[in-house]
Amino acid sequence: MEPYLKHDSIAALMDRNNVDTDQIIPKQFLKKVERSGFGIHLFHDWRYNDDGSDNAEFELNKPAFKGAKILVAGDNFGCGSSREHAPWAIADYGFNTIISTSYADIFYNNCFKNGILAIRVSQEQLDKVMAEISADEGVTFTVDLENQQVITPAGNGFTFEIDPFRKGNLLSGLDDIGLTLKHVDKISAYEVQHKQSFPWLWA
Amino acid sequence: MKKTMYEKIWDSHLVVDEAGQAPLIYVDRHLMHEVTSPQAFEGLKLSGRKVRNPHSILATMDHCVPTKNRDLPIADPIAKKQIETMADNCRENGLNLYDMKNPNNGVIHVVVPEHGFVHPGMVVVCGDSHTATHGAFGALAFGIGTSEVEHVMATQTLPQKKSKTMQVVVNGSLSKYASAKDIALAITGKIGTAGGTGYVIEYTGSAIRELSMEGRMTLCNMAIEAGARAGLVAPDEKTFEYLKGREFAPAGQYWDQAVAYWKSLASDEGAEFDTTIVLEGADIAPQVSWGTSPEQVVGVDGVVPSPESFADEGKRKACEGALAYMGLTPNTKITDIPVDLVFIGSCTNGRIEDFRIAAEVAKGTKVAPGVTALAVPGSYHVKKQAEDEGLDKIFIEAGWEWRDPGCSMCLAMNGDELTKGQRSASTSNRNFEGRQGKGGRTHLVSPAMAAAAAAAGHFVDIRNL
Numbered sequence: 001m002e003p004y005l006k007h008d009s010i011a012a013l014m015d016r017n018n019v020d021t022d023q024i025i026p027k028q029f030l031k032k033v034e035r036s037g038f039g040i041h042l043f044h045d046w047r048y049n050d051d052g053s054d055n056a057e058f059e060l061n062k063p064a065f066k067g068a069k070i071l072v073a074g075d076n077f078g079c080g081s082s083r084e085h086a087p088w089a090i091a092d093y094g095f096n097t098i099i100s101t102s103y104a105d106i107f108y109n110n111c112f113k114n115g116i117l118a119i120r121v122s123q124e125q126l127d128k129v130m131a132e133i134s135a136d137e138g139v140t141f142t143v144d145l146e147n148q149q150v151i152t153p154a155g156n157g158f159t160f161e162i163d164p165f166r167k168g169n170l171l172s173g174l175d176d177i178g179l180t181l182k183h184v185d186k187i188s189a190y191e192v193q194h195k196q197s198f199p200w201l202w203a
Numbered sequence: 204m205k206k207t208m209y210e211k212i213w214d215s216h217l218v219v220d221e222a223g224q225a226p227l228i229y230v231d232r233h234l235m236h237e238v239t240s241p242q243a244f245e246g247l248k249l250s251g252r253k254v255r256n257p258h259s260i261l262a263t264m265d266h267c268v269p270t271k272n273r274d275l276p277i278a279d280p281i282a283k284k285q286i287e288t289m290a291d292n293c294r295e296n297g298l299n300l301y302d303m304k305n306p307n308n309g310v311i312h313v314v315v316p317e318h319g320f321v322h323p324g325m326v327v328v329c330g331d332s333h334t335a336t337h338g339a340f341g342a343l344a345f346g347i348g349t350s351e352v353e354h355v356m357a358t359q360t361l362p363q364k365k366s367k368t369m370q371v372v373v374n375g376s377l378s379k380y381a382s383a384k385d386i387a388l389a390i391t392g393k394i395g396t397a398g399g400t401g402y403v404i405e406y407t408g409s410a411i412r413e414l415s416m417e418g419r420m421t422l423c424n425m426a427i428e429a430g431a432r433a434g435l436v437a438p439d440e441k442t443f444e445y446l447k448g449r450e451f452a453p454a455g456q457y458w459d460q461a462v463a464y465w466k467s468l469a470s471d472e473g474a475e476f477d478t479t480i481v482l483e484g485a486d487i488a489p490q491v492s493w494g495t496s497p498e499q500v501v502g503v504d505g506v507v508p509s510p511e512s513f514a515d516e517g518k519r520k521a522c523e524g525a526l527a528y529m530g531l532t533p534n535t536k537i538t539d540i541p542v543d544l545v546f547i548g549s550c551t552n553g554r555i556e557d558f559r560i561a562a563e564v565a566k567g568t569k570v571a572p573g574v575t576a577l578a579v580p581g582s583y584h585v586k587k588q589a590e591d592e593g594l595d596k597i598f599i600e601a602g603w604e605w606r607d608p609g610c611s612m613c614l615a616m617n618g619d620e621l622t623k624g625q626r627s628a629s630t631s632n633r634n635f636e637g638r639q640g641k642g643g644r645t646h647l648v649s650p651a652m653a654a655a656a657a658a659a660g661h662f663v664d665i666r667n668l
Binding site: 022 | 218219223224225227229231238239241242245250252255258266267279281282284285288322325330331332334345346347348349350351353354357358359360362364396397400401430432453454457460461464496517520521524614615616633635636637638641
């Protein structure tokens, strides 16, 4: 995983609530055995017309949002299935940051495993940021994870809370499994005790 | 200190709990299917790691498998590769796989309980959000992403944040023809698809105690539709009776020891939950979803709501969008909505009890003209059991297709799907846009409601049959 660095980027607006993972990456694209190449299928059913051309009505097809790394969306983003193909598609498309009031739990976890910073803000804060993008499509925000801060040109910036463990992993780009395996002795000790307490699970 | 069942399971599975990092919890059972595992195996291989505990894993093929003409090669080359990759990965790592031709094959969350692979008090994971199903046994069971699948294979643990606890009490008894599915939909309607986010739900109350194990599985299965990663039902005599004698259940000298432990798992009297929701069982009518989110539901005796009926702006907008997608007008009676296709199956409602109830309604009827009706058992064992009871004949005589097991139309990855504008009555769990096929319109219902809709060609209040 690449370390997450401070960056300036266009913020794209998706003013919809309950965007589910079936929309983020529809099921017909879940058959691949690789992790890469999902970006072109991101939001497929909304993004493309039946003939495969771009749907001009779809917000992310607006020229002003091309190249955006920040996605600003409504409540309960990423609800539904556990498919990690959703954050793979989001990252492969080019986003590394999502701003919303809330996320589904599994999706939220999956984001951080893939270098995506999912920022939680209050409804009031989200409304302000959304209004700023609506008024100035193509506006660029600065995301500074180290200082847990988002800066916007119109002064709607804010600080955000994030679990220190998740933050550390994003900043360093560290592999979770490697960190866990530092505790392998404790895992082994737990298993010895587990076998004594629940022998039927190991019979 | 008085503890909830969730806290008891959590505490007994903590491996590491140190400041500055997420707690590590131990995983007892790891379930797998072909869609969310290949990238995890690839990652494991690339990093030179091994599966720590192969006997903790049970794998099946369910999402992409055809439900008819299984003897023919899979037509979709990408699906075929995914199926083959699953077989290779399981063989290379020495894992127990019920492949497409195996008599134990079926939908993972139907197969696993059939073999007694999950017990009360366990921590169970799977790269699938409907892992919540196994909470019916009093196991902490939740869906994970593919990176976490790799993590569990390599370490047998997961870094986890402790959840909050929500108690959902369903008092009294359900009315005739209301089912566990209707409880699940009514709860989602009440608290919304984000209502349970950050929580583990424990279902309590007499209406829950009265549910069969199949019913409890249906209920816990849909905990995720209310945003909760896991649902729990305290184990009782029904749980023990269900497990006894199954392949992976404790046997011989261990049975009594296991049952004694399982009995200790229920939430302590007076244990505190972070929040509590109460429903009256008798108030729960058979439910029908009208929109594109499982929270957009109403009783079958109701009408399609109008956007103006929602005070919240977000919900009003969501209603507008959903009605446009669903091709519905406000105030239409639910029983006036026609259906093109009926699907009974999935990890939510693909168990023997579901087919018994549906067959009772379907018996002596004919599928309405222009309607296609699919009965897709959740596993080969369900299929065989149903055939032994003659249920297949009831469906076939009524004009239904009787298929081989798989996820099928729940998420339409295997070729069974709706075409644009087609409308289904479906016993599955999600009515998201395009879930059953691009432009397809899904109404979530119970098996009895689905069977009645197939015969009538529109929704029916089964309480009046």
